[in-house]
Amino acid sequence: MIEVLHYEFMRHALLAGLLAAVVCGVIGTLVIVNRLVFLSGGVAHSAYGGVGLAFFLGWPYMIGATLFAFGSAMIMAAVSIKSKQRTDTIIGVMWSVGMAAGILLLDLAPGYNVDLMSYLFGSILSVPAGDLVVMAIVTLVVLLLVAYFYSDLLLMSYDEEFAEVKGVPVRPLYFMLIGMVAVTVVMVVQVVGLILVIALLTIPPYITEKYTRSLLQMMVFSSLLGMGFILGGLWASYIYDLTSGAAIIFVAGTVFFLSLGVDKLIAMKKRRVWLRSHQSLESGRTGIVDS
Amino acid sequence: MTKTESKVLVDISSLCYTNGGVDILHDINLTVNRGDFIAVIGPNGGGKTTLLKLILGLLQPTRGAIDVRGLRRASGTGAIGYVPQHVNHNLNFPATALDVVLMGNHSASRRLRFGNSRREVMQAHEALEKLGINDCADRKIVALSGGQRQRVLIARALVGQPELLVLDEPTASIDTKGQTDFYDMLKELNKDLTILMVCHDLMIVASYAKSIACLNRRLHYHDSFRSSGDVIDIFYSCSVQEMCPVGVITQNIKDIRPVGGKDD
Numbered sequence: 001m002i003e004v005l006h007y008e009f010m011r012h013a014l015l016a017g018l019l020a021a022v023v024c025g026v027i028g029t030l031v032i033v034n035r036l037v038f039l040s041g042g043v044a045h046s047a048y049g050g051v052g053l054a055f056f057l058g059w060p061y062m063i064g065a066t067l068f069a070f071g072s073a074m075i076m077a078a079v080s081i082k083s084k085q086r087t088d089t090i091i092g093v094m095w096s097v098g099m100a101a102g103i104l105l106l107d108l109a110p111g112y113n114v115d116l117m118s119y120l121f122g123s124i125l126s127v128p129a130g131d132l133v134v135m136a137i138v139t140l141v142v143l144l145l146v147a148y149f150y151s152d153l154l155l156m157s158y159d160e161e162f163a164e165v166k167g168v169p170v171r172p173l174y175f176m177l178i179g180m181v182a183v184t185v186v187m188v189v190q191v192v193g194l195i196l197v198i199a200l201l202t203i204p205p206y207i208t209e210k211y212t213r214s215l216l217q218m219m220v221f222s223s224l225l226g227m228g229f230i231l232g233g234l235w236a237s238y239i240y241d242l243t244s245g246a247a248i249i250f251v252a253g254t255v256f257f258l259s260l261g262v263d264k265l266i267a268m269k270k271r272r273v274w275l276r277s278h279q280s281l282e283s284g285r286t287g288i289v290d291s
Numbered sequence: 292m293t294k295t296e297s298k299v300l301v302d303i304s305s306l307c308y309t310n311g312g313v314d315i316l317h318d319i320n321l322t323v324n325r326g327d328f329i330a331v332i333g334p335n336g337g338g339k340t341t342l343l344k345l346i347l348g349l350l351q352p353t354r355g356a357i358d359v360r361g362l363r364r365a366s367g368t369g370a371i372g373y374v375p376q377h378v379n380h381n382l383n384f385p386a387t388a389l390d391v392v393l394m395g396n397h398s399a400s401r402r403l404r405f406g407n408s409r410r411e412v413m414q415a416h417e418a419l420e421k422l423g424i425n426d427c428a429d430r431k432i433v434a435l436s437g438g439q440r441q442r443v444l445i446a447r448a449l450v451g452q453p454e455l456l457v458l459d460e461p462t463a464s465i466d467t468k469g470q471t472d473f474y475d476m477l478k479e480l481n482k483d484l485t486i487l488m489v490c491h492d493l494m495i496v497a498s499y500a501k502s503i504a505c506l507n508r509r510l511h512y513h514d515s516f517r518s519s520g521d522v523i524d525i526f527y528s529c530s531v532q533e534m535c536p537v538g539v540i541t542q543n544i545k546d547i548r549p550v551g552g553k554d555d
Contacts, residue, residue: 033384033385149402151397151402154394155397157384158386158394159375159394161344161347163397164347164348165349165371165373166369166397166451167369213386213387213390215385218385
């Protein structure tokens with residue numbers, strides 16, 4: 001297995017995967033506890049409009065996608081902070097309109113068109129060194145911001161109103177969080193694809209949430225779990241010659257369903273223990289009644 | 292109403308709050324003095340929660356002013372401890388009871404800090420102990436009962452050492468036995484803490500609160516009452532009462548006639 005590291009593309013793929021796992025573990029945790037999964041999906045999909053715009057105008061991909069994702073994220077944040085009830089509708093609209101705009105702009109763009117598939121599943125095996133640097137910088141900035149505002153984010157995530165009473169700048173912090181989600185999504189979409197971003201943002205934190213006792217633990221273990229998924233998926237795609245992005249998601253999905261099964265087993269075992277102690281109580285009581 | 296300057300904790304003067312062209316609250320005047328135990332009662336939609344949010348600084352008044360300890364903006368000063376109405380939200384959140392209590396210590400100086408000092412942890416344990424649930428400190432919130440969660444939220448409000456405790460229908464999710472315990476505890480806390488509480492249960496109000504504020508768009512403050520009979524009189528004489536559906540509940544109080552009332 002070690003010999004794969006001789007290939008530069010494999011080293012890049014591993015590095016990109018590790019960075020994506022870390023940033024997705026941290027941001028994904030905040031996405032899950034703040035219930036922003038749908039919003040993140042909306043941001044990721046509407047970013048496709050930016051891809052189209054970038055190709056149409058001949059700009060670099062990154063600028064178009066980042067601007068579009070950031071813009072739509074801020075609109076969604078503004079709507080969702082005003083009325084939590086109707087947010088999903090707005091997100092749904094921006095989700096589909098952004099995607100459609102991207103496709104139309106690509107239709108109209110002259111010359112070679114990008115493949116929608118590579119945007120959906122990414123191309124983790126062909127990450128250039130320059131992208132790795134950008135990814136590393138974004139990951140570092142996100143980690144620093146989260147570390148600096150950790151206590152504020154914790155309070156806001158658990159109870160917004162109480163946080164505001166305590167003097168946490170909830171509004172700016174909320175916009176910052178959504179902004180970080182947007183930048184993270186664009187960054188990671190480029191290397192691993194849209195669907196893998198959503199999978200990495202949601203599956204590891206969802207699994208770890210049940211077993212961890214603090215936000216920090218949840219972030220750390222989500223990152224580790226994400227790394228495991230990426231390594232496992234890459235290994236499978238190398239051995240069996242599969243599409244890497246899809247393989248990674250499949251590993252994550254399998255572990256996700258396994259964890260649901262394990263939860264069931266734990267619950268059943270707990271109940272058996274409870275039943276046993278309860279039965280012994282019951283028989284003890286009837287024994288007294290009988291005598 | 293005695294009005295010694297140092298005694299005044301919250302001063303609300305000619306406050307209006309408008310939403311959608313309608314005054315939710317109109318011309319509210321209320322002074323909360325140190326040591327008060329005020330129950331806010333009124334019908335649904337009468338503006339009780341809105342008033343609390345204005346006092347907490349979560350909403351800004353359309354007209355008029357709220358001064359908390361002489362300051363215009365209450366949030367972030369640590370003067371007020373807030374216990375929200377809903378205790379069953381965000382149940383799967385990865386935090387133990389102790390962690391939630393420690394959130395009450397938040398201040399801007401906590402930036403870039405992950406842990407808690409030993410003193411803070413000890414204070415949090417003390418707050419939990421005061422509420423009788425220190426044995427639950429290490430349990431995740433999802434593993435607590437509704438009543439225990441309620442106490443955790445009160446401990447969270449207390450650990451910041453506020454001068455005023457604001458509670459929004461604190462016993463909506465607690466059973467009858469739990470409610471009695473809870474209000475006995477509030478009474479105990481009231482010895483060194485001012486309490487402002489929204490409550491629907493007039494029997495509770497009659498036997499625990501020191502004064503009553505009837506709120507239905509306008510506010511009518513009843514400085515003191517001597518017995519539960521007075522509480523009923525307050526409802527009948529109160530100017531905001533026409534729209535209050537309190538008849539049924541006051542009837543209950545008349546039937547049962549709790550011995551208590553204001554006894555300290």
